[in-house]
Amino acid sequence: MTRLRSFGWLLALVVVLSLPALAADTLSIVIDDGATYTTSRAVDIVLTYEGEEVPTQMRVFPSESGDWSEWTEYSTSLEWTLYGDEGTKTLTVETKYWAGLGWRIRSADASIVYDATAPEIVAILPDANASGWYTQSVPIRFEATDKVSGVTSVTDPTTLDTDGAGQSVTGYAKDAAGNTTSVVVRNINIDAAAPEIVAVITPDPNAAGWYSADVTITFVATDSVSGVASVTTPTTFAFDGERLTLTGRATDAAGNESSLIVRNINIDTAAPTLSALVDPGTGSGVWTPGPVSVRFEAADGLSGIELEPTDVTFSMDGGGLSATGKAIDVAGNVTELVVENINIDHALPSTTVVLTDEDADLAAKLEAFGTYDRDDIAVGMAFAGSDRHFTLTILAYDEATEKYSTVVAFEGCEYAATSGLYHATLPMDRLVSGDTYEIWFEEIGGDEETVTILITVP
Numbered sequence: 001m002t003r004l005r006s007f008g009w010l011l012a013l014v015v016v017l018s019l020p021a022l023a024a025d026t027l028s029i030v031i032d033d034g035a036t037y038t039t040s041r042a043v044d045i046v047l048t049y050e051g052e053e054v055p056t057q058m059r060v061f062p063s064e065s066g067d068w069s070e071w072t073e074y075s076t077s078l079e080w081t082l083y084g085d086e087g088t089k090t091l092t093v094e095t096k097y098w099a100g101l102g103w104r105i106r107s108a109d110a111s112i113v114y115d116a117t118a119p120e121i122v123a124i125l126p127d128a129n130a131s132g133w134y135t136q137s138v139p140i141r142f143e144a145t146d147k148v149s150g151v152t153s154v155t156d157p158t159t160l161d162t163d164g165a166g167q168s169v170t171g172y173a174k175d176a177a178g179n180t181t182s183v184v185v186r187n188i189n190i191d192a193a194a195p196e197i198v199a200v201i202t203p204d205p206n207a208a209g210w211y212s213a214d215v216t217i218t219f220v221a222t223d224s225v226s227g228v229a230s231v232t233t234p235t236t237f238a239f240d241g242e243r244l245t246l247t248g249r250a251t252d253a254a255g256n257e258s259s260l261i262v263r264n265i266n267i268d269t270a271a272p273t274l275s276a277l278v279d280p281g282t283g284s285g286v287w288t289p290g291p292v293s294v295r296f297e298a299a300d301g302l303s304g305i306e307l308e309p310t311d312v313t314f315s316m317d318g319g320g321l322s323a324t325g326k327a328i329d330v331a332g333n334v335t336e337l338v339v340e341n342i343n344i345d346h347a348l349p350s351t352t353v354v355l356t357d358e359d360a361d362l363a364a365k366l367e368a369f370g371t372y373d374r375d376d377i378a379v380g381m382a383f384a385g386s387d388r389h390f391t392l393t394i395l396a397y398d399e400a401t402e403k404y405s406t407v408v409a410f411e412g413c414e415y416a417a418t419s420g421l422y423h424a425t426l427p428m429d430r431l432v433s434g435d436t437y438e439i440w441f442e443e444i445g446g447d448e449e450t451v452t453i454l455i456t457v458p
C-alpha cells in the first residue's frame with residue numbers, strides 16, 4: 001500500500017470540481033465480511049458500488065492516520081493493513097469517476113475492532129503448605145481479563161480431589177476477537193490420607209500379657225503419597241507398672257497426622273518375695289528329733305503369684321537336709337529360697353555306760369558272764385516307737401543262784417524281769433543333754449552287791 005503524503009491543493013480542486021451525487025449512486029464497504037473483530041492487521045475490504053457507472057479510482061482514509069491514501073485504480077476488493085494500536089479501526093473509502101462535468105465522488109466507511117492480544121488469565125487456588133502439599137481437595141477457578149474485545153469465555157471452576165503428586169490443571173480464556181490463552185497450574189500435590197502407624201513392642205509379652213524386662217516401643221509409619229515426615233521416636237519403659245500406655249504420632253509431608261495408643265503394657269521385673277517358716281527351728285549344729293515342717297510364704301506386689309511354693313515336711317533322719325521353695329509371679333519372675341541345715345535325729349544318742357569299781361564282785365561277775373566286758377555289759381539302748389521311751393537292757397549273772405538275777409533301780413524308772421532280762425525304762429523327758437544319770441543294780445537274795453552305771457547323755 002502506498003499513500004500520498006500531501007496533496008491538499010489537489011483535494012481542494014477535486015472537491016470544487018465535483019458534481020452533486022446522483023441519488024442512484026451508492027457506495028458501501030464491508031470489512032472482513034462484516035466481522036466485528038479481527039485478530040490480524042490484514043483485512044479484506046469489499047466495495048459495492050451501485051450507480052450508472054463504475055468508479056475509476058479509490059482511496060482509503062484510516063481513522064487514526066488523518067491521511068488519505070493515494071488514489072488508486074478502483075477495485076471491488078482490496079487488502080488493507082491496519083496499523084496503530086489495537087482498538088476500533090474505521091476505514092473510510094472514497095471513490096470517484098469523471099462524470100463529464102466533474103468527478104462523481106462517493107464515500108462510505110466501516111469499522112472493525114482490531115484485537116490481536118489474547119486475554120490474561122490467572123488461576124486462583126488455595127496455598128499449599130510449606131512443603132507444597134494439600135491435605136484436601138483443591139478448588140481452582142480462573143479469572144481472565146481482556147483490554148480490547150473483552151473476555152467471552154473462561155474455563156469453569158474445577159476441583160481436584162484425587163490424591164497424587166504433580167497434578168496439573170489447564171485453564172483457557174478467549175476474547176471476542178477469538179484470541180485464546182491458557183494457563184497451566186502444575187505440581188498440585190494432594191495427600192488427604194494420614195500415615196499408617198504401627199507399634200513394634202520388644203520383647204514379646206508372656207502368655208499372660210506381662211513383661212519381665214524393660215519394654216521398648218518403636219513406632220513405624222508408612223505413607224503412600226507424600227511420605228512420612230515425622231514419627232515418634234522409640235520409647236523404653238524402664239520401670240515397672242500395670243496398664244501403661246504410650247501414644248505414638250506420625251505426620252506426612254502434607255501435614256496429615258495419625259496417632260496410635262499402645263495400651264495395657266504390664267511390666268513386672270521384681271521377683272516375688274519368699275520366706276520360710278521352719279518348725280521347729282533348725283540351723284547349723286542344731287538338731288531336732290523332728291519332724292520338721294518348712295512352710296513357705298510367697299508374695300508379689302504387682303503381677304501376683306502364679307506358682308505358689310510347696311511346703312515340705314521332713315520326717316526322716318538326716319543331717320544337712322535342705323528344702324527349696326520356688327515361687328513364680330505372673331510375669332514369670334522366679335524366686336527360690338533354700339532352707340539349709342535341717343538336722344533331724346530321731347534316734348537316741350549313744351550312751352556311755354561306766355561300771356564303777358565299788359562293786360567289784362558284781363562287776364567281776366558281770367565280767368565273768370562271758371562275752372560282755374565292762375564297757376558293754378549287756379547294755380543296749382533303743383528308741384522304741386511312738387511312746388518314745390528309753391529302754392536300757394541289762395544282763396547280769398548271779399553265781400549263787402546261777403541265774404541272771406539283777407535288780408535295776410532308777411528313780412522314776414519302771415522295770416520288769418523277763419527270763420532274767422531286766423528292763424529299765426526311762427521316760428524321754430528325763431533325758432537332758434549333758435546330764436549324767438545313775439543306774440544301779442542290786443543282787444536279789446545275794447550279797448546285795450551293787451553296781452552303778454552312769455549314763456551321760458551327749
Ligand SMILES: [Ca+2]
Nearest residue numbers: 115117146175
Ligand atoms: Ca484481546
Ligand SMILES: [Ca+2]
Nearest residue numbers: 191193223252
Ligand atoms: Ca499421606
Ligand SMILES: [Ca+2]
Nearest residue numbers: 268270300329
Ligand atoms: Ca513381681
